[in-house]
Amino acid sequence: MPLKSDKQDALELAQAILGKAIGMDPDSVGPALLERVLAERRRQTKSPTWSAYQNLLRCRPDELDELVERIVVPETWFFRDLEPFVLLKEISAAARATGAFYSVLSAPCSTGEEPYSIAMALLESGFDPNKFHVDAADISRSSLQRAQQGVFGKNSFRGQAPFEAERYFEKNKEGRAVRAEVRRQVRFFQTNLVDPDGFPANQSYDAIFCRNFLIYLKPDVKTATIKRLWRLLKPDGVLFVGHAESLPLLYEHFHSTNRPRAFAFLKNRDDATQPDAPAPRTADLTPGPVAAPLPRRTRPARAATRSEPIKRRREDSPPLRETSVSSPQAKEAAPNIAADDMEQARRLADEGRLDDARRLCEQRLKLGRPEADVYHLLGLVEEAAQRFAAAEEHFKKALYLEPGREETLVHLALLCERSGKAKQAAALRQRLKRLKERAAVESSG
Numbered sequence: 001m002p003l004k005s006d007k008q009d010a011l012e013l014a015q016a017i018l019g020k021a022i023g024m025d026p027d028s029v030g031p032a033l034l035e036r037v038l039a040e041r042r043r044q045t046k047s048p049t050w051s052a053y054q055n056l057l058r059c060r061p062d063e064l065d066e067l068v069e070r071i072v073v074p075e076t077w078f079f080r081d082l083e084p085f086v087l088l089k090e091i092s093a094a095a096r097a098t099g100a101f102y103s104v105l106s107a108p109c110s111t112g113e114e115p116y117s118i119a120m121a122l123l124e125s126g127f128d129p130n131k132f133h134v135d136a137a138d139i140s141r142s143s144l145q146r147a148q149q150g151v152f153g154k155n156s157f158r159g160q161a162p163f164e165a166e167r168y169f170e171k172n173k174e175g176r177a178v179r180a181e182v183r184r185q186v187r188f189f190q191t192n193l194v195d196p197d198g199f200p201a202n203q204s205y206d207a208i209f210c211r212n213f214l215i216y217l218k219p220d221v222k223t224a225t226i227k228r229l230w231r232l233l234k235p236d237g238v239l240f241v242g243h244a245e246s247l248p249l250l251y252e253h254f255h256s257t258n259r260p261r262a263f264a265f266l267k268n269r270d271d272a273t274q275p276d277a278p279a280p281r282t283a284d285l286t287p288g289p290v291a292a293p294l295p296r297r298t299r300p301a302r303a304a305t306r307s308e309p310i311k312r313r314r315e316d317s318p319p320l321r322e323t324s325v326s327s328p329q330a331k332e333a334a335p336n337i338a339a340d341d342m343e344q345a346r347r348l349a350d351e352g353r354l355d356d357a358r359r360l361c362e363q364r365l366k367l368g369r370p371e372a373d374v375y376h377l378l379g380l381v382e383e384a385a386q387r388f389a390a391a392e393e394h395f396k397k398a399l400y401l402e403p404g405r406e407e408t409l410v411h412l413a414l415l416c417e418r419s420g421k422a423k424q425a426a427a428l429r430q431r432l433k434r435l436k437e438r439a440a441v442e443s444s445g
């Protein structure tokens with residue numbers, strides 16, 4: 001058997017340490033990036049050998065901080081996905097009307113675009129600035145420092161805003177600076193979201209944005225984090241996740257708002273689905289500079305004021321804004337196979353009209369040759385209906401027709417994990433990893 005190299009040992013050690021410290025699933029990052037980062041750190045720390053670097057990593061917490069800073073993905077932009085911000089304005093309307101205090105958490109917040117977008121959306125909807133706040137947390141010191149500076153370049157503006165947002169910025173030579181009226185609504189702090197002590201036990205929020213984070217976590221850490229989010233959310237609170245994060249696991253403790261493209265969830269109230277009660281903890285209530293070492297705890301919690309319950313059924317929701325893809329006509333019209341039926345089926349699924357979406361897909365399959373896209377969509381429909389075995393079958397058919405369909409691989413792997421088929425899940429993740437590596441090689445060549 002070939003001996004493992006020191007470099008391989010260092011890679012495995014780093015994966016294990018990062019898995020423990022920040023819950024990172026090594027497959028979500030890939031060994032190529034980690035190897036590059038490790039080589040850079042070995043050079044910068046002037047470690048003569050790989051084992052010298054390993055010792056450093058084992059013994060010096062600040063070296064772990066450095067590694068984390070380099071390995072996390074800070075990708076974010078203003079009003080990312082758009083619809084969550086539209087829905088937030090609608091959902092918070094009840095609190096605004098009654099004057100109840102409204103608290104929002106953006107975690108992880110990266111360089112601040114997300115929490116500032118939230119604050120702008122709430123100000124825009126007419127909230128009294130004294131009646132809401134946005135807590136914004138991340139593990140990365142450098143991202144938090146940039147967030148606090150509040151000056152953003154072109155890369156932070158990649159999509160549409162749900163309203164005329166320009167007035168919340170002032171232009172300077174470095175880019176657009178967020179105006180003071182918005183900045184004062186947001187409080188940044190450093191925390192490790194996978195640390196059970198990351199938030200005071202009595203802290204809770206009306207809305208939580210936890211987007212584009214769960215996908216990077218190991219399955220066990222993902223489960224624990226979802227439970228933590230459940231606890232941090234007030235009974236009628238809303239949780240926003242990223243577009244690829246409507247995970248089967250979430251459905252154990254939350255249910256979808258069925259709002260198209262908002263990826264928004266409400267808490268399940270059924271006793272049987274409630275996560276275990278949190279162990280009582282003594283939380284550190286001291287506010288700290290963002291440059292504090294990780295993992296650290298949060299700044300003080302404000303007195304939580306209960307807001308009015310939000311509407312739980314889609315039919316009860318306030319009318320959609322014009323930016324929404326869902327129209328009243330779409331709700332009434334019978335599905336029509338003649339038009340662009342796949343697009344329509346997708347829209348119906350997004351709207352929560354799962355039976356209609358399923359029917360349209362099945363009609364399409366009857367009329368034409370089998371298509372991976374149709375089976376994938378059927379898989380999503382069954383997943384949303386919590387018919388996980390049926391979803392699995394559809395995803396498998398999609399992969400049979402298109403073996404390199406990454407999104408399907410992710411969904412199927414998650415379903416397998418959920419139903420305890422660890423081996424199958426691992427094989428699917430392996431496949432996904434190979435695809436990603438191949439794509440990375442192709443794009444670099």
Ligand SMILES: C[S@@+](CC[C@H](N)C(=O)[O-])C[C@H]1O[C@@H](n2cnc3c(N)ncnc32)[C@H](O)[C@@H]1O
Nearest residue numbers: 022072074076108110138139140192193211212
């Ligand atoms: C892709 S960004 C998401 C930003 C924003 N939520 C969005 O969707 O645009 C992921 C962020 O997660 C942060 N992060 C990774 N692991 C973390 C952890 N264990 N605790 C807190 N933040 C973490 C990273 O620093 C990074 O800023």
